[in-house]
Amino acid sequence: MSILDHVIDVKSLKITYGRGARATEAVRDISFTVSRGETVGFIGPNGAGKSSTIKTMMGFIFPEAGRVTIFGQPAGSVEARQRTGYLPEVSLYYPFMKAREVLELYGGLAGLDRAELKRRIQPLLERVGLAGKGEILLKNFSKGMQQRVGIAQAIISDPDLLVFDELSSGLDPVGRHDLRDVLLDLKARGKTIFFSSHELYEVESLCDRVVIVNRGCKVADENVSDLMARLQAEAGQGRPRSLEDYFMDLIRPRELAA
């Protein structure tokens, strides 16, 4: 695989919040790549450095050391963001705007013209389960409905890379099911998807690869199919069988040692 196929390239990332005695290392040393068309799950316990890494990928915060590129461009550059759709952990949108207006805003910022927006918005609202809700002010939307608007704004420009921070945060089971369908469709269309999640079944069922982090460091980077096959093979010897068991075996000893 050539370096040009790397959609995301994170090298020796180090992120520190605060200065001097108050400095806190959120990320100590994380490196990984994500290739074109891959779906990668990014998992770890709270405080492992997932959100900080994603925020650096989006250019919201700046690393103390290391380098992050998206499509070969520096993370956060306009060129990188042009091809990226992003859904934050907590999705809140302008409460004084209607769902249609919010999508017009985000689509317009992504470079779509009015005709294209008009063509895309209605089907998109239907796709995320908000058919007929385009003219309702967002202040009247539930958290789950706002998250659906969030998914719509992330994919409105049909970006090549999708980054989701806490994939199904705030969604009810129906919402999760719908989101899974959207993701599977995007995956089938060759989009690159990178998401953090606490739901290991999402990683198991959606991802090609899983990157596990703990205490600011990468502790595993596995192909999900290979990993699951290995866990199945180990099952016969009385060893861990699920991804959750594997995850706990990686995280727990370090937690106990700390």
Next chain:
Amino acid sequence: MIRRIRLVAGTVFTEAIRRREIYVIVIVTVALLVAASWIRFFNLAALHKFYHEIALKVMSIATAVTTVVLAARQLPREFERRTIYTIMAKPLARWEFLLGKWLGVVGAGLFCLALFMAVFAAGTLLAGSSIGWRIFLQFIYMQALSVALLAALAFLLSMLMDIDAAITTALLLYLLGSVLTNAMIIVHDFVGAAGRVLLVILNYVIPQPALFDMSAKVVHEWSPVPAWVLGLSTLYALMFIVPYLSFSYLLFRKRKL
């Protein structure tokens, strides 16, 4: 680029219009002014010009307060609502975002000013008084410069402190700037060399909204001011607006979101 800036400005303007704060401010201010107009001081009907001047000044102050409050809360609200993350995830440069926000606040401030001026013009005509339309339009233009300047000032302050402190500081500077021009003229001959240096520094550092106030000229129906006066006033406003916005950008450029 222009479309992205316009879209960001549009959100600010839409919020200002839909949250109805501007209407409330205009209605309350006008109601107070109408109530005050019923008072006949010493039965002197000739005081109506003085009343008109006060009404224009009160409307200017209400517009200034509205502008400051709108500008000071723009960025903190983006962080509070966490909308900044989804907005800045789009291919939007940080300077485009800031410029769009400032233009949106200026637009909302001008909308507020337009409402006030419509009420003032209608009230004056209904009362049977006349307005010198050219000087009145010049007054509105100068007020627009004041709105743009105040928005930039409050914007910068909101980068440096929290919303409440930014609003308070911006309004204090506005009030100080409003009396500074006259105060400097009065005290200039009574202070020593160091005092005069301080006055010169204050003159250049603190914007003086009093220089944009043409309310007395409107009420007393003066002749319109020459174009070069408007040009110099525009330059004076830009002398503050450009550094304020540039400094805001420098602070925001590398700010962690």
